[in-house]
Amino acid sequence: MSKIPVTVLTGFLGAGKTTLVNHILTAEHGHRIAVVENEFGEIPIDDALVLRSDEEFFEMSNGCCICCTARTDLIDILRKLIQRKDRIDRVLIETTGLADPNPVAQTFYADEEISEHFALDAIVTLVDSKHIGQHLDGAGVGHQAVDQIAFADRLVLNKIDLVGEAELADLRERLRGINATAEILTSNYSKVDLADILGVGAFNRIVHPAWLDEQEHFHDPAVNSVGIELDSAVDGDLDETALREWLGRLTAEHGDDLYRLKGVLAVREDARRFVLQGIHRIFELRPAEPWGRDSRGSKVVFIGRDLDRASLVAGLRTCARA
Structure with missing residues (x-):
């Protein structure tokens, strides 16, 4: 059911x-x-x-x-x-x-x-x-x-x-x-x-990549958004084990200030897109449909207080080098 x-x-x-x-x-x-x-x-x-x-x-x-x-x-x-x-x-x-x-x-x-x-x-x-x-x-x-x-x-x-x-x-x-x-x-x-507003599946669907387009505009001083995009052809795919470990450390250490995280990710040696959804210290990474004609790559958005862009970018890139 x-x-x-x-x-x-x-x-x-x-x-x-x-x-x-x-x-x-x-x-x-x-x-x-x-x-x-x-x-x-x-x-x-x-x-x-x-x-x-x-x-x-x-x-x-x-x-x-x-x-x-x-x-x-x-x-x-x-x-x-x-x-x-x-x-x-x-x-x-x-x-x-x-x-x-x-x-x-x-x-x-x-x-x-x-x-x-x-x-x-x-x-x-x-x-x-x-x-x-x-x-x-x-x-x-x-x-x-x-x-x-x-x-x-x-x-x-x-x-x-x-x-x-x-x-x-x-x-x-x-x-x-x-x-x-x-x-x-x-x-x-x-x-x-x-x-x-009902049945929109926001926690269970792949969001269109356009949600990265406006990340750098009109930031409120109390909360900021950090959008990161990696091209698989240039930056490589992400290692799933390294990614889960990094997300675990990130949410454990900064969960109070990390309101939402969401993304579509390319995982190494897997033909499927992976969908990331998270709230504070809880996150879910699950496979979805295979990559189609869209360029394979990883797109993630973090929303929270006083987020460190350089640290988040470095952490995600580390998962691609693992």
């Missing part, structure tokens, strides 16, 4: 996360979606949408969604979903506005039972177009807002009706300085095409 895809929805306070959840719950998508509120307290969903119950799970009025609140550990909630007789189609996890999405994302790699049944599909970050600038500039909370943007596979610029075109363009450039690889969507009242 295929794994159940999981979307993590994050964003700073007031960005429109709950409005997006309501949009998903009331949409005619035909899927059974389990919505997990990763916080304590009442479920922040309009009363009209929820059939009241003292139980942890709520059947939604449109008949195709479930909602639960993480009063216990997230892993316990997911295990209960596994045990349900009626299989769900996907899981949506809404984090609190001040949350770091990293611990939630790592759940799907660190726990063997959870990783067997669930697959992290994408991290979607909502951005309040009107107020995000002051959040990014603010002391203390600025780091949380930056972290949420840096982790994203999809950025949804919400409330665009409250800003002008020039302000929106400036915001896009600033976000590109924090996260050069995430696709940027726009919305009002969190109305987005669900196909753009």
Whole structure:
């Protein structure tokens, strides 16, 4: 049986996360979606949408969604979903506005039972177009807002009706300085095409090589991106053992500051592309489809705080010389 895809929805306070959840719950998508509120307290969903119950799970009025609140550990909630007789189609996890999405994302790699049944599909970050600038500039909370943007596979610029075109363009450039690889969507009242945020396979697909094109532009001083590209014909392929050892040391020593790593790699004596995905101290390197007409080579992007470009380039090149 295929794994159940999981979307993590994050964003700073007031960005429109709950409005997006309501949009998903009331949409005619035909899927059974389990919505997990990763916080304590009442479920922040309009009363009209929820059939009241003292139980942890709520059947939604449109008949195709479930909602639960993480009063216990997230892993316990997911295990209960596994045990349900009626299989769900996907899981949506809404984090609190001040949350770091990293611990939630790592759940799907660190726990063997959870990783067997669930697959992290994408991290979607909502951005309040009107107020995000002051959040990014603010002391203390600025780091949380930056972290949420840096982790994203999809950025949804919400409330665009409250800003002008020039302000929106400036915001896009600033976000590109924090996260050069995430696709940027726009919305009002969190109305987005669900196909753009659900089932995108960001953690399970080969990203187009164009994600290296903008790595050097508009860097935010708090977070930077480092893109590295090696041509197999010139630099050589990577030794898999050396690569895994280097990535292990890198994530162990610098995991706190290394938000995301992703890449498409050419491994020596293997006709397949290798896909790299990582979050802080957890990384996955797995084979994918064979190389086609594209030039064989290795492309990697690192996103984090105070990343040392020279050291990262030297480390990756060492794996090609091993």
